[in-house]
Structures are given as C-alpha cells and as structure tokens.
Amino acid sequence: MNSKEVGDISVANIITKLLEFGYVVSIPFGDNLRYDLIVDNGIKLFRVQCKTAWIQDGCLAFNHKSITTKNGKEISKSYNQNEIDLMLVYSPDLKKIYSVPIGTSLLLRFEPTRNGQLKN
Template sequence: MLDRSTRYENLEEPQKRGQATEAIVRAAFAVCDVPVLVPTSDDEPYDLVVEVGGRFHRIQCKTAYRKSEETVAFETVSRTRQRRERYDRRGADGRAEYFAVYDPINDNRYLVPVSDAASGTMEIRFRTPKNGQHAGINRADEYLFDERLEDLRRP
C-alpha cells in the first residue's frame, strides 16, 4: 500500500495535487463547523473563503513538500494563467489573508497568515534544530490548523 506522500507524488499534474489539497483543506474546515465558500472560477487569487466568528477570510491553499529532514516548504506565490498560455507569478499579499497548507509527508494542516509568510518560499520546521536555534524559525506548532482556527474564533 502506498503512503500519502507517494500518492501525492504519483499525481501526474500539479493541478491534481492542488485539487487534492483543496479538498483536504475544505474537509478540515467542514469538520470544524466552518462554512466554506468556493469561487465559481479558478482564476481568483484565493481558493476558498471561510466565515469564522462572523468574519470572512480569503484562503490560498498550498501543498507542502519536503525541504529537509526537519522542514517542509511551500511556495508563497501562485502561478496564474493569463491570455495566450502565458503565466504570471504573484504573491498573495493583499489578495488573501491566509495560506492553508497541507503537508502530505506528516499529514499535517497549517494555517499561516500571509503577513507571516516569506516571499517566494516558506519553510516550516517540524523538528527542533540540532543547534538549538529558535530565532527566525517558523515552527510547525505555531501554525497548526486547529490552534490557528481557535485564534480566529476569538473576538
């Protein structure tokens, strides 16, 4: 039987991995009793809108990949289709409030404020660094989905 990360790697097109990630993220919100709105077209700068605590938040879904033995990473820019098969790479700043990241390697879900995200690629560390460094580290426990969702529910 194949593990999750192998199944993701076996999806031939990046769009299929993205669709799988979006479904997993939608399900994560649904089981937490959070309404999820989906745009009618796929050319919006966000993938979902959720209503939490009476407020709406635009969400860009991302799939994490292994960066090292201690980290996973995700791209903080999106490639959007423009006219005549050209592509444009744009950041989410001002176009979404959160990245909802699915990590198929560890089966984790993260909710990362766009304002916290690095430009281009963001690494999330799920193991303590061997040198004990803490400054400048994006620790996984700071972005775990359930905890961040509880933060959004607070007034």
C-alpha cells in the first residue's frame, strides 16, 4: 500500500469517528490546502489536518510536517496555528485517534520508558 492510500484510510477513520460523535464534516475541494477536513461543532468551524501514526520504541510517531516533492526534491513544511486549528492522528495499529496540539511532540508514549522516566 502506498502512502497516499495509508493516508486515505486514516482520514476515513477520522471522519467516521467525528460523524459518530455528531460533528458535521466537510472535505475541501482539491488537495493543495494545509488542512484535510473542516469540522463543524455547531458553533465553530475547525480546519483539521489528519496524520497517520506508526509504532516506534513504545511510542506513536507521526510526521508533524507536510512533505511534498518538487523537481525531485523532498520539501517539508511545519504546520502552524494560522493554517490549521487541530491535528488528529490515527493509529492503525491501535485503532485509536489522538488530538495533538499544533507544534508539540512528535511522539505519543503508550508504553513505560525503559529507565522509568516520567517527564519530558
């Protein structure tokens, strides 16, 4: 499965869960925007970026940047609060969705550390 297909599955799972919770979900036309979905909670519209997580050393890791290719070169760009309101991360391994604050950690720990560290 290619990365586009993996991403589509994550977006589909996120949409399903949002609909189950009663949110209205809109999909913007085209794929050149910094967000994947618009979510309406009845009061406000939220621009949502969807990401896929993978398990790495007892953590869920995900790309917190957009990655594109231009003229054969990979270009990555971080998201900021002027572009998106919410980042939702889907883990196919755990079948869970996490809301991650914009500009924060790239790893979500779900297993205890080997050295017992509890902070940072």
